[in-house]
Amino acid sequence: xxxxxxxxxxxxxxxxxxxxxxxxxxxxxxxxxxxxxxxxxxxxxxxxxxxxxxxxxxxxxxxxxxxxxxxxxxxxxxxxxxxxxxxxxxxxxxxxxxxxxxxxxxxxxxxxxxxxxxxxxxxxxxxxxxxxxxxxxxxxxxxxxxxxxxxxxxxxxxxxxxxxxxxxxxxxxxxxxxxxxxxxxxxxxxxxxxxxxxxxxxxxxxxxxxxxxxxxxxxxxxxxxxxxxxxxxxxxxxxxxxxxxxxxxxxxxxxxxxxxxxxxxxxx
Amino acid sequence: xxxxxxxxxxxxxxxxxxxxxxxxxxxxxxxxxxxxxxxxxxxxxxxxxxxxxxxxxxxxxxxxxxxxxxxxxxxxxxxxxxxxxxxxxxxxxxxxxxxxxxxxxxxxxxxxxxxxxxxxxxxxxxxxxxxxxxxxxxxxxxxxxxxxxxxxxxxxxxxxxxxxxxxxxxxxxxxxxxxxxxxxxxxxxxxxxxxxxxxxxxxxxxxxxxxxxxxxxxxxxxxxxxxxxxxxxxxxxxxxxxxxxxxxxxxxxxxxxxxxxxxxxxxxxx
Numbered sequence: 152x153x154x155x156x157x158x159x160x161x162x163x164x165x166x167x168x169x170x171x172x173x174x175x176x177x178x179x180x181x182x183x184x185x186x187x188x189x190x191x192x193x194x195x196x197x198x199x200x201x202x203x204x205x206x207x208x209x210x211x212x213x214x215x216x217x218x219x220x221x222x223x224x225x226x227x228x229x230x231x232x233x234x235x236x237x238x239x240x241x242x243x244x245x246x247x248x249x250x251x252x253x254x255x256x257x258x259x260x261x262x263x264x265x266x267x268x269x270x271x272x273x274x275x276x277x278x279x280x281x282x283x284x285x286x287x288x289x290x291x292x293x294x295x296x297x298x299x300x301x302x303x304x305x306x307x308x309x310x311x312x313x314x315x316x317x318x319x320x321x322x323x324x325x326x327x328x329x330x331x332x333x334x335x336x337x338x339x340x341x342x343x344x345x346x347x348x349x350x351x352x353x354x355x356x357x358x359x360x361x362x363x364x365x366x367x368x369x370x371x372x373x374x375x376x377x378x379x380x381x382x383x384x385x386x387x388x389x390x391x392x393x394x395x396x397x398x399x400x401x402x403x404x405x406x407x408x409x410x411x412x413x414x415x416x417x418x419x
Numbered sequence: 420x421x422x423x424x425x426x427x428x429x430x431x432x433x434x435x436x437x438x439x440x441x442x443x444x445x446x447x448x449x450x451x452x453x454x455x456x457x458x459x460x461x462x463x464x465x466x467x468x469x470x471x472x473x474x475x476x477x478x479x480x481x482x483x484x485x486x487x488x489x490x491x492x493x494x495x496x497x498x499x500x501x502x503x504x505x506x507x508x509x510x511x512x513x514x515x516x517x518x519x520x521x522x523x524x525x526x527x528x529x530x531x532x533x534x535x536x537x538x539x540x541x542x543x544x545x546x547x548x549x550x551x552x553x554x555x556x557x558x559x560x561x562x563x564x565x566x567x568x569x570x571x572x573x574x575x576x577x578x579x580x581x582x583x584x585x586x587x588x589x590x591x592x593x594x595x596x597x598x599x600x601x602x603x604x605x606x607x608x609x610x611x612x613x614x615x616x617x618x619x620x621x622x623x624x625x626x627x628x629x630x631x632x633x634x635x636x637x638x639x640x641x642x643x644x645x646x647x648x649x650x651x652x653x654x655x656x657x658x659x660x661x662x663x664x665x666x667x668x669x670x671x672x673x674x675x676x677x678x679x680x681x682x683x684x685x686x687x688x689x
Contacts, residue, residue, distance in 0.1 A: 312518075312520070314516045315522075318520045320508055322508070322538070323510060328537050332533065332536070333522065
């Protein structure tokens with residue numbers, strides 16, 4: 152490793168990184184401190200906002216409850232299936248629209264029009280169509296998640312430089328060869344940005360679906376505890392949802408760096 | 420070397436031109452009106468010839484090259500490569516662009532082997548050929564490097580190696596070194612001449628640098644814009660191999676002046 156090398160530039164960069172981490176840490180400490188103190192000093196009712204330590208306590212008791220794992224797994228499954236299906240559908244449609252310009256011209260107004268709808272309004276409809284089970288939540292997640300992948304796939308594939316296409320034509324490459332040797336890798340960084348957004352949207356879709364009508368899942372628990380005014384547990388579930396989102400995001404970020412290794416540091 | 424073809428087309432023989440243009444023309448339709456990009460060009464290019472096309476922007480030199488490459492359909496006349504009418508790109512013709520168009524996720528060697536993959540060749544022989552070509556362009560130490568680790572000149576060497584590896588008989592170059600600095604460009608020109616002369620490859624070289632065109636070519640086709648047409652062809656009789664010292668000779672200056680004259684004539688001024 153380079154920890155012992157006396158590269159002054161590297162040394163300065165490391166100090167800079169350390170300083171920023173320290174500053175983030177200070178901000179987090181201030182926020183958590185205020186959260187802890189505000190209810191304790193009576194600035195807000197602890198029913199509305201329980202102290203941070205109470206939320207941590209609720210989190211530990213909640214995850215030890217025998218019923219918790221079932222709710223956790225249901226929501227995780229809805230998110231993962233919704234995310235994967237949404238990504239595949241978005242990638243498929245985006246690719247199709249990029250390959251067939253006439254398909255794009257015909258359907259693009261519908262695609263844009265569809266995106267203009269706040270898709271959360273579909274949630275009650277999906278409950279009616281697909282029932283109270285997991286299917287309606289997965290469908291909701293798919294419907295919200297596929298769009299950023301679609302748009303980014305389309306934009307990425309269309310941004311392939313003209314010279315690269317001409318190069319492939321000049322060596323008589325087939326359309327398929329041009330697609331997988333040039334266009335797809337070229338578009339991959341942009342597509343991946345859409346995939347990361349899709350994960351966030353899939354979480355939203357699953358939770359909204361559960362809010363509207365469910366008898367199991369983390370969104371259902373949030374709704375339940377909210378009605379019971381057990382706000383410490385509401386925050387505990389929110390923390391778990393944040394952990395799911397962050398975990399997935401870092402997994403994708405790791406995959407991104409493995410997959411798109413050629414991207415220069417400036418693009419990140 | 421620059422002898423004009425006299426044999427009838429379609430008849431195999433040493434004198435048969437490898438590239439031929441017969442009334443090759445291009446008109447574009449811009450906002451409903453026809454714009455002549457290139458008036459009919461008649462030209463015969465002998466096997467192994469190095470021929471340059473010079474002229475200002477809009478003279479149709481790139482258009483001509485793209486039609487010979489089969490990348491752009493002709494509006495009139497025809498282009499022939501080895502006596503066969505060009506209707507689509509051919510693997511006997513390599514096209515080099517102003518930008519190197521390297522794939523950043525592939526190493527130098529993988530970039531060079533990309534056309535071979537497209538042709539369905541992955542054998543040891545083609546890999547050996549790629550190594551030899553990379554050595555010829557001075558990149559033997561960068562086989563495993565990625566494009567972003569290379570300078571602009573080195574990237575163009577990779578682009579050249581990528582074409583030379585599949586051994587086309589004709590090399591079309593559209594201002595290939597236009598984005599490089601003067602010194603790098605001169606070095607690249609010398610290397611291009613050395614490599615293509617050794618391999619007997621016919622080169623059609625588009626540039627707007629008169630000195631470069633005269634220095635490298637057997638013939639210089641001078642073109643003028645609005646509408647794009649050939650204003651004249653200058654025979655460069657300078658002996659090969661060419662060296663920078665030749666640029667100081669009177670004969671060289673005369674040729675430059677001749678090309679300049681043809682450019683000015685077309686514009687009707689100077």
